[in-house]
Amino acid sequence: MESEDPEMEREDAEDEREDAEDEREDEEDERRRLKLVEAITALRGGRKKPLGERSEAAVRVSEFAVTAEGERQKVQLSDLIEGAQQSPAVPTQTRKQLQNLSRSQKTVEQPLSRQESERVQRDLAFQKAAVHVSRWKSVVTQNRRSEQLVFPLNQEPSGPKPLEKVVTGWRVQTPLEQEVFNLLSANKQPIHDPVLSPAEEASLRAMSLEEAQIRRAELQKARALQSYYEAKARRERKIKSKKYHRVQNKARRKEFLKQFDQMVKTDPNGALEELNKMELARMKERMSLKHQNSGKWARSKAIMAKYDEGARRAMQQQLELNKDLTQKVRSSLSNQEEQEDGASDPELLPDFVNDAEPGQVSSNPWMRGELSAEPAEAQRSEQEVAAPAAEKEQHEEEEEKADEEEALLRDFESRRKLRQKEEEEQEAAVQDVEDSDEEEGPADQDQEEEGLSEFRSLFRGVAEGLKEAAAAASSAGCSSAPLEGGLIRIRTVEDAELLPPEDVELLPCSESPPSAPQEEAPPTGQKARGNKKRKRNIELKEVLTKDAKTVTVPLAPTLTDTADGSDEELDQRGLIMEAFAGDDVIADFLRDKRKQEDAAKPKVVDLTLPGWGEWGGQGLKPSSRKRRRFRVKVAPAEPRKDQRLPGVIISEQRNGSLSAHQVSALPFPFENHAQFESAVRTPLGRTWNTERTVKKLTMPKVLTQLGTIIQPMTEEELARKKASAAGAGKEDPHKTKDQKRRARKGRHSQKI
Amino acid sequence: MKVKVLSRNPDDYIRETKLDIQRVPRNYDPTLHPFEVAREYTRALNATKLERVFAKPFLASLDGHRDGVNCLAKHTTSLSTLLSGSCDGEVKVWNLSKRECVRTLQAHEGFVRGMVVRFCGTSFFTIGDDKTIKQWKMETPGYGEEEEPLHTILGKTVFTGLDHHQKEGVFATCGQQVDIWDEQRSSPIRSFTWGVDSFSSVSFNPVETELLGSCASDRSIVLYDMRESAPLKKVTNDMDYMDVIMTMRSNTLCWNPMEAYYFTCANEDYNLYTYDMRYLEKPLVVHMDHVSAVLDVDYSPTGQEFVSASFDKTIRIFPKDAGHSREVYHTKRMQHVICIKWSADSKYILSGSDEMNIRLWKANAAEKLGVLAPREREAANYSQKLKEKFQNHPQIRRIARHRHLPKSIYHQTKELRVMKDARRRKEMNVRKHSKPGAVPVVSEKEKHVVTVVK
Numbered sequence A: 001m002e003s004e005d006p007e008m009e010r011e012d013a014e015d016e017r018e019d020a021e022d023e024r025e026d027e028e029d030e031r032r033r034l035k036l037v038e039a040i041t042a043l044r045g046g047r048k049k050p051l052g053e054r055s056e057a058a059v060r061v062s063e064f065a066v067t068a069e070g071e072r073q074k075v076q077l078s079d080l081i082e083g084a085q086q087s088p089a090v091p092t093q094t095r096k097q098l099q100n101l102s103r104s105q106k107t108v109e110q111p112l113s114r115q116e117s118e119r120v121q122r123d124l125a126f127q128k129a130a131v132h133v134s135r136w137k138s139v140v141t142q143n144r145r146s147e148q149l150v151f152p153l154n155q156e157p158s159g160p161k162p163l164e165k166v167v168t169g170w171r172v173q174t175p176l177e178q179e180v181f182n183l184l185s186a187n188k189q190p191i192h193d194p195v196l197s198p199a200e201e202a203s204l205r206a207m208s209l210e211e212a213q214i215r216r217a218e219l220q221k222a223r224a225l226q227s228y229y230e231a232k233a234r235r236e237r238k239i240k241s242k243k244y245h246r247v248q249n250k251a252r253r254k255e256f257l258k259q260f261d262q263m264v265k266t267d268p269n270g271a272l273e274e275l276n277k278m279e280l281a282r283m284k285e286r287m288s289l290k291h292q293n294s295g296k297w298a299r300s301k302a303i304m305a306k307y308d309e310g311a312r313r314a315m316q317q318q319l320e321l322n323k324d325l326t327q328k329v330r331s332s333l334s335n336q337e338e339q340e341d342g343a344s345d346p347e348l349l350p351d352f353v354n355d356a357e358p359g360q361v362s363s364n365p366w367m368r369g370e371l372s373a374e375p376a377e378a379q380r381s382e383q384e385v386a387a388p389a390a391e392k393e394q395h396e397e398e399e400e401k402a403d404e405e406e407a408l409l410r411d412f413e414s415r416r417k418l419r420q421k422e423e424e425e426q427e428a429a430v431q432d433v434e435d436s437d438e439e440e441g442p443a444d445q446d447q448e449e450e451g452l453s454e455f456r457s458l459f460r461g462v463a464e465g466l467k468e469a470a471a472a473a474s475s476a477g478c479s480s481a482p483l484e485g486g487l488i489r490i491r492t493v494e495d496a497e498l499l500p501p502e503d504v505e506l507l508p509c510s511e512s513p514p515s516a517p518q519e520e521a522p523p524t525g526q527k528a529r530g531n532k533k534r535k536r537n538i539e540l541k542e543v544l545t546k547d548a549k550t551v552t553v554p555l556a557p558t559l560t561d562t563a564d565g566s567d568e569e570l571d572q573r574g575l576i577m578e579a580f581a582g583d584d585v586i587a588d589f590l591r592d593k594r595k596q597e598d599a600a601k602p603k604v605v606d607l608t609l610p611g612w613g614e615w616g617g618q619g620l621k622p623s624s625r626k627r628r629r630f631r632v633k634v635a636p637a638e639p640r641k642d643q644r645l646p647g648v649i650i651s652e653q654r655n656g657s658l659s660a661h662q663v664s665a666l667p668f669p670f671e672n673h674a675q676f677e678s679a680v681r682t683p684l685g686r687t688w689n690t691e692r693t694v695k696k697l698t699m700p701k702v703l704t705q706l707g708t709i710i711q712p713m714t715e716e717e718l719a720r721k722k723a724s725a726a727g728a729g730k731e732d733p734h735k736t737k738d739q740k741r742r743a744r745k746g747r748h749s750q751k752i
Numbered sequence B: 001m002k003v004k005v006l007s008r009n010p011d012d013y014i015r016e017t018k019l020d021i022q023r024v025p026r027n028y029d030p031t032l033h034p035f036e037v038a039r040e041y042t043r044a045l046n047a048t049k050l051e052r053v054f055a056k057p058f059l060a061s062l063d064g065h066r067d068g069v070n071c072l073a074k075h076t077t078s079l080s081t082l083l084s085g086s087c088d089g090e091v092k093v094w095n096l097s098k099r100e101c102v103r104t105l106q107a108h109e110g111f112v113r114g115m116v117v118r119f120c121g122t123s124f125f126t127i128g129d130d131k132t133i134k135q136w137k138m139e140t141p142g143y144g145e146e147e148e149p150l151h152t153i154l155g156k157t158v159f160t161g162l163d164h165h166q167k168e169g170v171f172a173t174c175g176q177q178v179d180i181w182d183e184q185r186s187s188p189i190r191s192f193t194w195g196v197d198s199f200s201s202v203s204f205n206p207v208e209t210e211l212l213g214s215c216a217s218d219r220s221i222v223l224y225d226m227r228e229s230a231p232l233k234k235v236t237n238d239m240d241y242m243d244v245i246m247t248m249r250s251n252t253l254c255w256n257p258m259e260a261y262y263f264t265c266a267n268e269d270y271n272l273y274t275y276d277m278r279y280l281e282k283p284l285v286v287h288m289d290h291v292s293a294v295l296d297v298d299y300s301p302t303g304q305e306f307v308s309a310s311f312d313k314t315i316r317i318f319p320k321d322a323g324h325s326r327e328v329y330h331t332k333r334m335q336h337v338i339c340i341k342w343s344a345d346s347k348y349i350l351s352g353s354d355e356m357n358i359r360l361w362k363a364n365a366a367e368k369l370g371v372l373a374p375r376e377r378e379a380a381n382y383s384q385k386l387k388e389k390f391q392n393h394p395q396i397r398r399i400a401r402h403r404h405l406p407k408s409i410y411h412q413t414k415e416l417r418v419m420k421d422a423r424r425r426k427e428m429n430v431r432k433h434s435k436p437g438a439v440p441v442v443s444e445k446e447k448h449v450v451t452v453v454k
Helices: A005-022 A027-044 A077-086 A092-103 A114-145 A175-186 A198-205 A209-238 A242-266 A268-287 A296-305 A309-326 A332-344 A351-355 A357-363 A370-383 A388-401 A404-471 A493-498 A501-511 A525-537 A540-550 A563-579 A585-600 A624-630 A673-681 A691-697 A715-727 A732-748 B036-054 B374-389 B394-401 B407-432
Strands: A702-704 B058-063 B069-074 B081-086 B090-095 B100-106 B112-117 B123-128 B132-137 B151-154 B161-164 B170-174 B178-182 B190-192 B199-204 B211-216 B220-225 B231-237 B250-255 B262-267 B272-276 B285-287 B294-299 B305-310 B315-319 B327-329 B337-342 B348-353 B357-362 B449-453
Touching: A077 A092, A114 A715, A114 B220, A242 A268, A268 A309, A296 A309, A691 B374, B036 B374, B036 B394, B069 B112, B069 B337, B069 B348, B069 B357, B081 B112, B090 B112, B112 B161, B123 B161, B170 B199, B178 B211, B199 B250, B211 B250, B211 B262, B220 B250, B262 B294, B262 B305, B305 B337, B305 B348, B315 B348
Parallel strands: B161 B199, B250 B294, B294 B337
Antiparallel strands: B058 B357, B069 B081, B081 B090, B090 B100, B112 B123, B123 B132, B132 B151, B161 B170, B170 B178, B178 B190, B199 B211, B211 B220, B220 B231, B231 B449, B250 B262, B262 B272, B272 B285, B294 B305, B305 B315, B315 B327, B337 B348, B348 B357
16 A cells, blocks of 8 residues: 555646646636645655666565656556567567567456455365365274274384394304305205295195105006996996896805904904994894885785795795894904903993893883784793794794784794893893892992992893893883882783783883883882873873972882992982972972963953842842843953963063163164164173183273373374275285284283 | 993193183083073173272372462373473472372463473473463473573463474464464464454364364364465354353364364363364264363373363263263362363373362273283173173163262253253244244254354
């Protein structure tokens, strides 16, 4: 403003002066006016200062005060350009541009006001800064999403560092060192990290030539042999002659037997394995229905058997085969082996456990189905001493009968014979065991009591079963259960025969769990049966609850040596039973359930008003018609959900006391109920999770190190995050390792 | 006879030393653990209760000032050193581990308005009501030496705020204008003025170190770029629902040290506002809970939380993205809290208040201090996760959120709630009885920003 004002005034004053010269006529006025003007200009002061010529260099020269030389005029653009037009130093292009400029008549737009221009500048600067700051966005989001943040950010890895990093500028100095390093570098040995040299690594990776050749030769040979073998097998299979195959099979079997015998001598372990295999095959056979004469073919043959000798023989053969296959392999080896190895190998079951099988026949419910035909023959078979001759006779007799049913039953009989034979053997074995048991004496017994109790119980069952088989051999039903004899022996052989065998067997057995046959209370034969029939309607569970108490019934000792132990056991049991005498948990539960069921049943509402519509008073009752009319019957309730679940009470009523602990609204980060529920359902503790999982699940969100200053984020972090993000695709494990290390390092760190 | 016995490998159940934990074989089959949720719920409940039992945040009170503590400064390289300036111009240097004052100096006449430690930790700057900026050595002067500032700069006006650049020898002051100073020069290398209002605080962005923010008394927040000559942008804050008589300016501003573009300002309208500096039209979060003007705010060095000091005699800790505080600290004797700092290891909070004391608090009230045994740490982690897992369950939330408040604050909170409800109800009624769209719904965030000036 200062620079503009004087000039304006100056121009005004000049105009006025010219006017004064032109109009001299009004001199007085003029003089006065001049005087006034002079006075006014004198007030301003310094007005007459000539517009200066520049004589010395000034720091700031006003662009408005520059004048053309000599004349009191403003400097025009053209004045300045003229010199440029003539001087050869100015390039022609510029000259042209200047000419164009001087020709153009457009006025330049007025510049923005200072405030406005500043605002524009600010806006631009802000936008620039905002863009610049946005480069942190990736880091920020990455940190927000990360499962764990470890502070301080730029932690150096702990632990010993390699020498080269610690000592910078270390050089080989002494001649010895030089020699060592020369040697190392010459042999391509690792200098920094003493791991494998490249050659060693390469050799590790590669296989030697000789080895490879040997390997290849081996493979070739194997392949050739296999192809020969296959071709041979194919050829043989095509041979149709049955006789050929039979001979072959026989030869093979013989061969095998020979081999096996040899094996017994040379390689007992291998022989045992073979034996095991055979045992397995036997098991399979026993399980399957093969060769049982129950197939389609067998049935058709059975029809034919009456008339056709061939068919009969074929069936016979089948059964023989079955017998062969199911017969237990009993070689000298196995016995011997078991005797030898049994003690050394704790994995194996003791002898009598294995041998008890025939004894278990009666106790094991699975075995009974096969034995269902036994009782009829039992007596007879018992009288005869088991001998191969007798067996043959039996066969002959049966064949003479040649009855259809007999033919079908034959297999069972033959099996029974076999079993009986085994039983005889078994008994002897058991006796042995018993003897040995007795020999060991009571001193050992106490110690062994606990460990052996299992086996003893089993063994006792076996012994009992055998005794009965020997003595009565006819007891049907739960004859196997070690009962006090009298009760069971009520049943005679005739009774047993009258009854359908399966029924006899199965009914009582379903009552007694097979796990502890000797301790189970005697079902007491017919009595139990009678009870059962009467109680048909009573719930099974309820019956069972009562059973739990009968466990306490004292058991008559069957063997003298076990008596002491069982007494102790009984004492223990008695104590426990006494302690929990009143606790019939199951019955309580059932009572509870019934109560709930009753409560939930819809009730009949009686809305009868006595005396309404008829006479009322003492001794008068509303009529039955009225009562019937006003009794509101509610629709029967829907079947309870726990109707078929005996051990469960399902209550569909809302429990008010629970709602205080329940979440009423879906919490924020979750999008649906299932998400939230699954989040709650996932356990975190080490009771339910492995150590690793627990570590992972309970990892704190922020880890800080105790007593360490956490510096604000720096540019390096940005670069590092970028690099890690770029390398994430390739080297993710590295990053996680790094994080882990940092987490481990922060051992003394805590959650903030 | 062969006997089959159970045999176990002793390694499976025998400890090597008696200090080892007993090995507990577990079966993780979920069908065997039908009550896992219920059990964990109980554990979570117990953990929450124990947390409240052990919540004892107050550690120590440092007394020695003879007037209210007006400013605090963290040492940049030492965790155990704290500087404090009081209203009588005295500056004290404290050793926090010993909890004693190690040095006292009369720095200014009148208030010590601001104090900051140089990034190297060898010297610190103070400004005061006597219009001077002084630089002091961090070391205590030796025996016989005078306690003298390294440099003294005499300014034209009173300075109200001070902050130092993160890496360079440049610092910023504010008063009537925001000045950027070079440590070597006695005149500012740059001055920013925008309007005629005075500024109450200035702070450098610790991440994007060339950026500055300041709070002006015309209710505005102004951002600057040190590289530019003009201020960047200006937000004018207004309080919509408080009485007009009250001032509504922001008192302090603090940048998030881990997230470059977020800052939080403490406002006179009882709230704190977190802004994204790129979008100043509305704050990201409005942090409400104080019942009087918020005087100071400081971020945790991890950038996850911040702490605020208020005129209502409480300190509150807010998660950076939560609208309400997670913790409130108060004592009977603590008066208006004027300045607050979060320690550089993120474990402690330091507060200076009107009644001449500096208080040391734990940042996590129930946390056990010191080195934890591995099992302790694991247990702490587990219970923390449990608390998080069940935090939405009403019983647990109730216990976790329960805090005792002074009666006055409790009632004032209630009163404010009533007022707010009334205002909302009225607005709803007005909206109901006017032309649809005539009374627009304004969100809480939008309410507080009057305008953004470019």
